[in-house]
Amino acid sequence: MANEERELPRKSVVLIVDDEPQIVEFLRMGFSYEGFEVASVMNGFDALAAVNAHRPDIVILDIMLPGLDGMEVAQRIRQAHDTGIIMLTAREDVEDRVEGLDRGADDYITKPFIFKELMARVRAVSRRRGLQIGEVLSFQDITLNRSTRIVTRGGRPIELTPREFELLDFFLQHPRQVLTRNAILSRVWGYHYGGDDNVIEVYIKHLREKLQDTNPPQLLQTIRGVGYTLR
Known part of the structure; x- marks a missing residue:
């Protein structure tokens, strides 16, 4: 490899679960630029199917979802998969954060958010789970x-x-x-x-x-x- 080429980390998969199209598109663009393979769904039941289909390394999961809320989705994912889960939501109550973490989330970030902070949290969760995202x-x-x-x-x-x-x-x-x-x-x-x-x-x-x-x-x-x- 030429010395001017950087060594790329393996391509990780992120699943975005959110029913706001603007948020989904923003995250899709951001994670694509970060070198991720990106999948997205807009309700809780589709999220469970997508986890089985794509085996994502990280799930960015909204709480307020149609069909099945994010808390229940997080719990079901954690029962069957060892994937990183970051809750992304407009809720700021401490009780909601505690419940999300107790249900299986690894981290929690509130809307509105800055993408670089979300990526820092993704890298931290990935490190704890043994994934290599380029530092x-x-x-x-x-x-x-x-x-x-x-x-x-x-x-x-x-x-x-x-x-x-x-x-x-x-x-x-x-x-x-x-x-x-x-x-x-x-x-x-x-x-x-x-x-x-x-x-x-x-x-x-x-x-x-x-x-x-x-x-x-x-x-x-x-x-x-x-x-x-x-x-």
Whole structure:
């Protein structure tokens, strides 16, 4: 393998169980960009069938579902399968969280949420279950460690803000792919972001400066009218 290629983790399977199409689409896009194979259903009974069919490594499970609620789904999944379960719901009551964990969930996150936090929880649950979801990403002489938050280029440490770190993380997951502005906004800023998308240009400029990738940029290239790519 050429030294500029990063070593990919095995492809994990995530099952999204939610009856809100907007949430499903947002999660589908996010997990696809993270390298997962994605399946989705919109009710509890279909969720049980999908677990048997797809054998997912992680289930993202809403509580309020038609047919069979998420609490019952979590309990039935746990009785038959050793898959990671993260409850994703609008409920914030402590009692609901405790019940979800008692029914078999590994973790719990409330809506609205930021995708990078959900992915951090997915990685944590995966580690506890012995799954390998890449913690170290690299391309050419750039290395990013998700656990330690250390970034280097040619062995030289690079100090990044949290947003710059997430932006570089996204590019390193998809080398040579053209990432659209909408995809970058959704993945790095979250689907609730309602500000000016010119913020992307500002952060790309800062990232290029810190990576010493200027005059002209050789790594983070602009694809006019579309977005950006790491090449």
